[in-house]
Amino acid sequence: MNTNFLWKLGAILAILLIFLFGIFGIPSRFSAPALAKAVTDHIHLGLDLRGGTHLILQVQVNDAVNVDAQNAMEVLKQQLRSHKIDYADIIQPDQPNNPDHIVLKGVQAGARTDLLSIVQDHLPEYDITGGADNNWTLSMKPQLLTDLKSKAVTQAIETIRNRIDQLGVSEPQIEEHGLGQYQILVQLPDVDDPARVKDIMQSTAMLEIKQSLGGPYSSQQAALQAQQPVGVLPPDAILLPGHSNPGTSQESEAWYVVSRVSAVSGKDLRDAQPSRDQNGQPSVSFTLTGDGGQRFYNFTNAHVGDSLAVVLDNKVQEVANIKEPIRDRGEISGGSMSEQTSKDLSMILRSGALPAGIKYLEERTVGPSLGADSVRAGVRAAIAGMLAVLIFMLVYYRWAGVNADVALILNLIILLGFMGYFGAVLTLPGIAGVILTVGMGVDSNVLIFERIREELRNGKTPPSAVDQGFSHAWITIVDTHVTTIVSAAILFLFGTGPVKGFAVTLTFGLLANLFTAVFVSRVIFDWVLSRKQRGEALSI
C-alpha cells in the first residue's frame, strides 16, 4: 500500500460522501420512511410520478403586434391629416397573420418626401416601401417585430406566474417552451382539476372605463336604428355587447354604444379587492394610480350627468350615472357575480392584463393514483434489472465481478447525487434512463475485463494485462460515450417534459460511468494486484 493509493482511495470516498449528501442531505433519522422522505426532498418527482397537470399554451403574439399596428395607423392618419396629404384608404391586408403590414392606398402624387419623413420621424420602428398605383406598404422592422413578440411572451409568463402564485399552487413551473414558437409550458403539481386554473390563466382581464353613449338596445340592429343618421355609428363610437337590468329577473342580452377611447384602463389600477355593492351583492372595488386617478377625475368632472360603462374583455359589465366627479375609487358590480367570481376577478385584475390572448394547445392530467402506480412499477423494474446485472457479473467474472459491482453501485449513487444537486426532475422515462445506465454502464466494465482476459491469454503477466486492458479499452469507451451523449443532448434540445428527464439521467449516468468504470475500477485492480505475489493469477 503506497501513499498514491491512499490518496486515490480518499478521493473516491470523498466523492461518495459528496454525492450521498446530494441524495439524502443529512437525514434526521436513519429509518426507512425518514430516508425515503429525505430522498424525495432532494430529488424531485416529475408530474407523471406525483400527479398533476401539464399545459402548453400558445401566446397569440400577433395580438400584441396588432395593438402596436393600430396605434401606428392612428399616428399615420393624424400626420397625413396635418400634412394635408390625401389618401384613399389605410388597411391591414393580412391582419390575422401579419398585423404589422399596413397598406396606404391611393396616396396623392408627389407626397413621397413628406410621407418618408413622417414615417422616419413618427414611426421609426416601421419600414416603408412604395408600390404601384401610389400604394405604400409599411411593415415593422424584423428585429423589432421579434423583440415585440418575445416581450409579449415574457410578459405573459410574468402575468401567469402572478396569477398562479395567488392561487396557492405549490412548486409551479412556468417557462417558455419549444423553439421560438411563442409557447409557454405550465406544470402544476398536485392540481387534479385544471378547469378553474385554466380559466384564470386565460382571462385577458382587459378592463376599460368608457363613456356610454346609448343603450341598452335589444339587438345590434336596434342600436344602429337609433343612431343619427340611421344605421351609421359615430366615428368615435363602438358597439359592445352586455346585459340590461343586470342582477334582476329581467336580465337579458343587450347592446351598448360606447366611446372608442377609454377614460382609464386596467393599466391604471393600483389595487383591486373583492367587496359587496350597496345591495350586498359580491363586487370588486378598485383604486387607481395617481396618474390614472387624475385622468378619471378630469373625465368624470367633464361628464357629470352622463353615463359611464365599465367594460371587461370587450363586454359591458355595467353602466352607471356620473353623479359627481370621482377621483381614484371605483367598483365593478356585474349583478350576477358570484363570490368566487369576485375573488377571482379581483385577483386577475391585480396580477395585470395579459399582453396577448392565449389558447391551450395541450393538456395532460395525471391522477395521483396513477403516479403512485408508476413509481412502484419503475422501482420494481429498476431493482429487478439491477439485481440481474449484479449477480451475473459476480458469477461470470468472480472477484473482478465484485469490482464491477462496486463501480456500478457507485455509478448509481453519483447519478442520483447529481440529480439532487442540479435539481433535476425524476420522471418515469427518467427511471428508465437510470435502468438503461446500469445496462450500458456495465458495458465499460465488460470491455475492460474482456480485454484483460485477452491479454492474459496472450501470455501477459497480470499487472501488464490490466494496464493494457485499461489503456486499449479507454479509447473505445470515450468513443462510445461521446456518441451516446451526443444523442442524449439532441433529445434534451428537442424533447419535452418526461423525455428531457430521460436525456438528463442518461447523460449524468454516462458521465458518472466514465469515472467509476475507469478510475475506480482501476484503483481496485491496482490494490488487488499490489497484494498478490509475483505470478499469482488474477480472479477474472
Next chain:
Amino acid sequence: MEFFRDVNIDFLGKKWYFIAFSLIFSVAGVLSMLFWHGIPWGVDFRGGTLVYVKFSHTPDLGAVRQLMDRAGLRDPKIQTYDVASNNEVLIDLSQKETSEKAIDQGQIQIISALETNVPAGKQCGAATGAIGGCDLNNASSLTIKNYLMDHDPMHLGTDADQKYTAQTQAIVGYRNKTGGVFNSIDQLTGNGVDPAVVASLKDGFFLSDFGVRHVEIVGPTVGAQLQKQAALATIYSLAGMLVYLGFRFEWIYGVAAVVTVFHDTLITVGAFSLTKTDISLTVIAAILTLIGYSNNDTIVVFDRIRENIKLMRREKLSDIVNRSINQTLSRTILTAGLTFLTVLALFLFGGEVLHGFSLALVIGILIGTYSSIAIAAPILVAYQDWRISRGKRPQVLAAKVK
C-alpha cells in the same frame, strides 16, 4: 466462467443470410407502413383526446361504446388497457374531436356520458359547491373542499379552512389508495374522515362506477410541431454521428454506422407498425437511445478493426474484419445480454405506461447488436472491394490511428 473462447466464425461468409434476414424484416415493416397499418403515431403526434378510466367492476366495452354514441362522439376507439384485472379502459377520440378553442371539451363529454347514475334532478355546481349531483369518484379536491366549507358539517369556527383541507386530503388520499375509484361513501369512515363529514358527503355526492386516472389532450398544432421535431432530432442525431465518426475514423466508417442505424430504426418502426403499437414521444426517446446503443456497438467493432489494420498490414481486409468481430464477440454478446436483461425487466415490470418505450428497446437491442456484426462491418469490406474493382488503391481504409 467464459462463454466465448477462441471463437472463429466466418461472419462475412454468411453475408447473404444476413442480407436476406434484414431485407425480409425491413420490407415487411415498410409494406406495413405503406399499405397496412401505416405509421401508428401516438396521441402526442397525431393530436386527439385520450381518457384512461378505471372502473370498479369488469368494464363492458359494448356498453361504454353505446354511451359514447349517445353522447354524439364520433367513432372513439375503446379498448381495455393494461391487464384485464385492473378494469381499465382507454377511450381515444380522434383529432377531429379536439378543438383548440375548447381543448377539454371531449374529456368533459366523455366523463358526463359515463356518469349514468346521477341522481335525478340533481346537478354539480362548480362555484358554489355541490348540490347533490357531484361524483365523488371524479370530483376535484377543490370541489370537495368548497362543498365542506359551504355546508360546514363539523360546525367549525375559525379554523374551518385548515380542518376541511385536512378532511379533503383524507378523502382524496383514500380514493387514491383504492386506485381512484371506490364503491361506498361509508368506506371513508375509519380512514381519517370525520363521521359528520361522511354523512354530509352522502347528501351532496353520489359515486359513479369509474374514476379518471389520466388524461392526455393534444391539439393539432402541437402534434404537427412534435412530428417535425422528432424527425429533426433523429436527423441531427445521425448527422452528429456521421461527423464524429468521420473525424475519429474515416468517412466510410461514418457512412457504414449511419446506414446500420438507419436499418435498425427502420426495422424497429416497422415492428411498431406491424404490431400496431402507438409511437409516442417516449418511444421516439427509446429509438434515439437505440441509435446511440447500436452505434456504441458498431464503434467497438470499428475500434478493433482500426487497431488490427495497424497490426496485420499484410492480411486481407475481410480477414481483419472477421478477426475483429470474433475478438469482440464475447464483449458484444455480454453487453447486449446484460442490457437486454435490464430492458426486459422494464418490459415485464415497468407497467403499461412504459410498454412502448421498453418494447422499442427490447427490439432495438436485439437488432442493434445483430446489425453491428451483420451490416456495419460488411459495408466496410464491400466498399473496399468496390474500390479495388475500380482499380483504385485499397489502403484508404487504414483509418487514422490515434
